[in-house]
Amino acid sequence: MSELWELYKTFAAIGSVTFGGGYAMLPILERELVNKREWTSLDELRDYFSIGQCTPGIIALNVSTFIGEKRAGVMGAVAAGLGFLTVPIIIILIIAAFLTNFTELEIIQHAFAGVRVCVCVLIVQAVMRLWKSSIVDKLTLALYLIIFMLNAFAKISPALLVIASGLLGLFIRRKY
């Protein structure tokens, strides 16, 4: 029981300081889990990260699940995951309660209009960051353009596009 509580507490603390998601988390996890608690090694953490990146769901949550499972089995994974989610959920509940009342204010509307511009730039930069590891040849470039068109203009379900492109990769790429 104390082990589960320890996991919950640790990941609640981690979940409350990770801004910006995924990639920003590695240094914090390294400090908390490798250096301070010695629950895992840096190599192992990197493996969790790369798997967490290419499996469905949120990378940080995937890493929490891995560590929790390693420490205390299925219940450990659940405790770590719940811990990780606690603070973000509470914060958004508070903000959402505020947003519904405060978005009517003109000053908030101006602020958010400015912030949306910033969000645009952040998305462009995320795409640039991922480009090198994703678009590796003409085929992946073609796939990128086709999926972009289908998603942006034909409004085809993203789930369908994910399944189709996964299968395409599986059957087209034979040299390995």
Added chain:
Amino acid sequence: MTLIKLMYEFMKTGLFSVGGGLATLPFLYAISDKTNWFTHSDIADMIAVAESTPGPIGVNMSTFAGFKTSGVIGGVLASFALALPSVIIILIIAKFLNKFKDNPLVERTFYGLRPASIAMITAAGLNVAKVALIDLDAFSISHNLNDLFIYKAIVLGVIIFIAQRRFKVHPVLLIAFAAIAGIIFKF
């Protein structure tokens, strides 16, 4: 009934969004199109909130949508629904960790998944740009190309882009800067 639909939609998002954070965006836009849970502007705002508060955008958005449709219980359940598929998948993978890592079939699948993932993130970026950088309403009234682009927004975007590239300013600071610019120049 709404709760079940809410959980179903976010579970689907959790199951199919590969590549973290922004990969949930295309699913959120799809949910926005077929329900009245949140608008495209809500998504753009929530990306900003997610970047400046702890926690991944998927969780933030599911909490927000759940709260808007069914209060606190909705917020909590929608977030759990989002998390559930990936927790189950990781528990399975944890059992076969080493085999999974070096499996050529997995590598081949990701050869196709990676470009699809960033293609849909690009489409999500276009959706935000449609709200942030151009003014379709003004254009459809005047049919004047000058009214289509929100020039001060474009200038701000270029400044932020350069600030991030050259000086690696933290996203939270960029968002605060953009909010202040929005208030001062009345965006």
